[in-house]
Amino acid sequence: MGGAPAETGGTDEVPAAVVEAVFREERGRLLAALVRRFGDLDLAEEVTSEAVEAALARWPIDGVPPKPGAWLMTTARRRAVDRLRRDRALAARLAVLQAEADRADPAWAPPPGGDLPDERLQLFFTCAHPALAAEDRGALTLRYLAGLTTPEVARAFLVPAATMAKRITRAKKKIHEARIPFRVPGVQELPARLPGVLQAVYSIFTEGYAASGGARLQRLDLAEEAIRLARILRRLLPAEREVTGLLGLLLLVHARRDARTGPDDEPVLLDEQDRGRWDAPMIAEGLDLVPVALTGGPPGPYGVQAAIAALHVEAADLASTDWPQIVALYDVLLALAPSPVVALNRAAAVAMRDGPAAGLALLDELADEPLLRGHHPYPAARGDLLYQLGRHAEAAGAYREALGLAGTEPERALLRRRLAAIT
Secondary structure (H helix, E strand, O other): OOOOOOOOOOOOHHHHHHHHHHHHHHHHHHHHHHHHHHOOHHHHHHHHHHHHHHHHHHHHHHOOOOOHHHHHHHHHHHHHHHHHHHOHHHHHHHHHHHHHHHOOOOOOOOOOOOOOOOHHHHHHHHHOOOOOOHHHHHHHHHHHOOOOOHHHHHHHOOOOHHHHHHHHHHHHHHHHHHOOOOOOOOHHHHHHHHHHHHHHHHHHHHHHHOOOOEOOOOOHHHHHHHHHHHHHHHHHOOOOHHHHHHHHHHHHHHOOHHHOEOOOOOEOOHHHOOHHHOOHHHHHHHHHHHHHHHOOOOOOHHHHHHHHHHHHHHOOOOOOOOHHHHHHHHHHHHHHOOOHHHHHHHHHHHHHHHOHHHHHHHHHHOOOOHHHOOOOHHHHHHHHHHHHOOOHHHHHHHHHHHHHHOOEHHHHHHHHHHHHHHO
16 A cells, blocks of 8 residues: 655544545545446445545545545545445446446537546536435535535525435435436436536635635635636637526636735735735636627626626726626616525625615615524625725624624634724
8 A cells, every 4th residue: 555654643633634625625526436337326425434534544544645636536446436336236226227328318518629528527417417416416515516514505505404414315215216317418408407507606605705614715626616617618618608608607716816815814804905916817718708709699697797807806896896887787686586595795885886885785684584594794895885884883783693694704703803803
């Protein structure tokens, strides 16, 4: 088993952290390859967990191998084969599933000169299959492709962890019962299947942009993975304007990553960010995509969001931002994809255009929205506007509410500083 010696002197704690880092990086590839090979998501997940347990037992003794991802893959595959040898009924069932998949529609073929997508993209389409409930597709993708824990997925969807656990179990059962094949769909199926995949990629990016929990504000690995997958989708579907819009949106938002946090990972708000630290090449690439996403037909939600992001990055500062145009774009977005979160963002834009009282009135209209009750940006936004209006006691109460809901320590630290400034 050999490999380079662990840099930790053989202690258990740091190798466990190394395994966790490798697992976060390799989990999607590992699961996708195992599902592709064995056709069973439960089996793939179980042997993946067993491989990680084996690494935790062996790496402190033998050292971290030069290719830890390959080590995990080999170990998991051996565990799966051993299990199939012991369980003939399971082996027979998987053989039937594989035969049915082989008889399905012809496999997708990449366009001339296009890159063949890795197996994770196939797993994306499986998780976003129309036989699954819409609310289950993103949950499966975040759980199995992005490697989020069930509580993290629950926070991303603003539901209790127990509810999300039941949702994931239900979705996996549906995959088994419907015998959903593990493949990229044919061209004729793509229009119906694509929105679910786009939503899954976007959900991963949003978790990377603002982590639902933990010690850090951003999870750059998730954000960059979402951008990589969006690039693959655009190479596959260059004529799909919403794919272009999604990629443009992700690039324009991620371009601000270095300026969004300070030396201690504390959040830096948009009006305080050093715009010279924004990624100019990434912004240029994203801006080139926005017109493509908005021309040739009615706009889609991702194209509109990309246009909003473009107005932000094109402005020299917060004051010179074209807030009337941003509000108009949010009006379009609300018509295309109405949601309380979009309404919250629109209210913030109205506050910039018309003043804090106008924005606060719109936020108060959203007070009974169940989706916003556990969403800390809502009370935080109210606190900001109340503070600007001189209603400091009410602002403090809103900040305390947001503090109880914030998922990451940097967000909590920012809210504590706002409270201290008032009290």
